[in-house]
Amino acid sequence: MGNKACVDRRGFLKGSVAIGAVTALGALAGCSPQQGGQPEAASAAASSEGVTASVVEGKWAFEIPPEPIAESDIAETVEDDIIVIGAGVSGLVTALAAAEEGASVTLICAGTAPVARGGTFHAFKSRLLDEVGLSDPYGANIGEFFKKEMMASSWNIDQRKWYRFYNHSEETMNWLLDKVEAAGYECVIENFVADESAGVNTSVVGGHSFMGGEIVSTGMGGPLVVEVLVAEGERAGVKYLYSTTAKQLVREDDGAGRVSAVIAENPDGAYVKYAGKKGIVMATGDFSGDREMVAKYCPSVLPFLNDNKDTYDAQFQFGGLMPGDGHKMGLWIGAAWQHSSLCTPMVFTGGPGATASPSTGLLLDARGERFGNEDMTNSFLANALMQLPDQAAYGIWDTGAASFFKWPAAAPYGSGTMTPEDVIAGWETACTQSNPTMVKGETVEEVAELLGLPIDETVKAVARYSELAEAGVDEDFHKRPQLLSPITTGPFYGMKYKGEDMLTIMGGLRTNADMQVCDADDNPIEGLYNVGTMVGDMYSNLYTLLVPGFNLGSTCLTFGYLTGKSLAKA
Missing domain, CATH: 3.90.700.10 (Succinate dehydrogenase/fumarate reductase flavoprotein, catalytic domain)
Structure with missing residues (x-):
């Protein structure tokens, strides 16, 4: 089709947003010059005929790359083997696992401190499950169990990621158990609920929950895990830089080659380029703090968004968390959105x-x-x-x-x-x-x-x-x-x-089972990885609680651990 209009905040949501399409939009903002576009024509079409395909398929403001930060504006370049962006569980695990394998690692984080939300980590097998008499609770039935879960997601997920989680969760959980217990904290297996009827509401076994200090109930031990990961990372040589906000990725060969660095703004307001010889790993959380991204990729939860501030430091906060920094940076350098255009909300009542x-x-x-x-x-x-x-x-x-x-x-x-x-x-x-x-x-x-x-x-x-x-x-x-x-x-x-207790939105950039970010042809973009909540095609429809701690155990813990180790050995 011809030139596309772009949609920004000024014209957003004067009507309602329906699944997959905007049903009513206000005035359209002009596109940046390099994007071309005919906003006047599109606006006329929208006002006289309703929303047209050219409007719905147009670029949103968050999809349009900003002007590249000039080399002359960069005050310093820092080079390490691996650069990790984000200090949630997934970023901290990735950094520590890589450092333990001998890689030099710098972790930058927009917040003033690490964050943890929740605290249940799923593992299908672990030495703790053995100790409490629940050894290999899934056994030969894992294929049937996964089939039921995938049916609930209409098979609209990447099976390879799920089975990779199953095959490596024991190794990863035992790695974490050793560290947390050495720090003097306890891990327990959470109660699970067996549905006595058809089994569709069974909350399965495998939720590992960490307790100690002020954490005296299950499901809230994330801060303990984060504390241990940071302390272990410091001993392993990870460099943690807080209040340092990633702004743009650097992709070589005029935007067609390897992602070699990320440019971030440090606490003094200066730009610093962080170059990763082995890789850049984004662990920047979700995009629920950006209303336009929610409108496009998860419109069902728009009524539940709050005008939350300072989300970089938010711990357990409902109504909108992170602003989608990693998603945007990926889109700007040619990463594709996940195969399922709509992402998966995590909602509670x-x-x-x-x-x-x-x-x-x-x-x-x-x-x-x-x-x-x-x-x-x-x-x-x-x-x-x-x-x-x-x-x-x-x-x-x-x-x-x-x-x-x-x-x-x-x-x-x-x-x-x-x-x-x-x-x-x-x-x-x-x-x-x-x-x-x-x-x-x-x-x-x-x-x-x-x-x-x-x-x-x-x-x-x-x-x-x-x-x-x-x-x-x-x-x-x-x-x-x-x-x-x-x-x-x-x-x-x-x-x-x-129904307004919306914690986060799962999914985002197209990601293969090795956590490589991919383009529209499913080709990995060399040098660029992501872990945690932003991993695409892991969930569909609705994030359920029937596998307690599934996301913390999979995309954050297991995939972070595997990614850190493999990058260090590359």
Whole structure:
């Protein structure tokens, strides 16, 4: 087709954004001179005929390369074997693994310190799994297990990466266990939830969780891991440079050759070129902090973005994290986007059960109506909320639910389930804390009023649900009987389940199984690698919690470890 228009923030989202196409745009900004383009014609077409293909296929402002930083503006050149960009888990692991193999490594980071989000690391096998009697829990069934996961992703993922993770996770986890335990911290295997029905909601075994110091619960040990990785890296000779923001990659041969360096702005505002003789590794996180990138590559979570600031130093923050620096730099030098144009959100919603447990009670929409079978896990529920009137659901249950269901303890494997007394105590705390997440009432009417639901409709829905539960048959949505608990014994509890807890967006640049960034013909761009959240074609549709710690264990830990070692030996 002819010249393409480019879209920027000024004309963005005056209407809504639909999956795969912008359904309404405002004024179009002119393209940079080297891009050509006819913005006036495209703008006229958009205003008189609606959105046209030329608009939808046009370049976004973030895709247009800035003017190259001139050599005369570069104050200094630093050369090492490997340059790593980013101080999250993936970047820190890559740097340490490379340094241990004898490579000289400089790690630059835009933030003022390393960051860690979450803390569950998956491994399919490890010496710790052996120690707790869960040796090789997948065994010969790994192919069938992966097939189920890939079906959930519509086979829209790169199988080679998944099997590479499986084949190397034991080696990598044992490497990390040795370091963390030597530092005086403990690793435990997290409780997992076995779905007693068809198995589709089973949260599988393999979540490794680090504990010690102020970290006393599972799933939050990322900061401990980061602390250990940095200390080990310093001993191995890694040079860490913080408040140093990567700006542009340097690709030789007029943009057709090897990526040899990255130009970054140091804390003094000067440009420094960091040249990597063996490679440049980007570990810059996601792009959820850039609204235009989200509009193009993950529009379903646009309603959940916040105007977050200082995201380079953000730890566990919802509503937008990193600004996509690595993605943009890659696109500017000819990297292709992943094969699946849409990326994968990691979304959560609250609830009185464990994160990966099926929702057990009655859920209503804002009209006080039951909207479906509640038997889904946290991340799936968060996605389902996007279909509801105010993108929220409202749970109501009674005191009897504490005894009716088994409530997994948020504790290491073998901890069993909580007692009904402990369950109720947790609900009471959630109702009375300074920022309550649940409500309590002596009647269903009182709970409905506290939740802001229409009282008559809510009472009717609760009565109908209790009738079905007493009969043991869900004639409306056919939920399995063991999840049907009558709502008849006061006091009653309620909670608003919001879908706005979007932590990150998975995916980005086209990446092969060796973590090489590739062009549109799937050819590796020599010298350029990426690890962590930004690895493309690893996930599709929705990042689930059924394999706890999958991303930290795979793209961050295992792929970072393998990439660092292989680059050092190159």
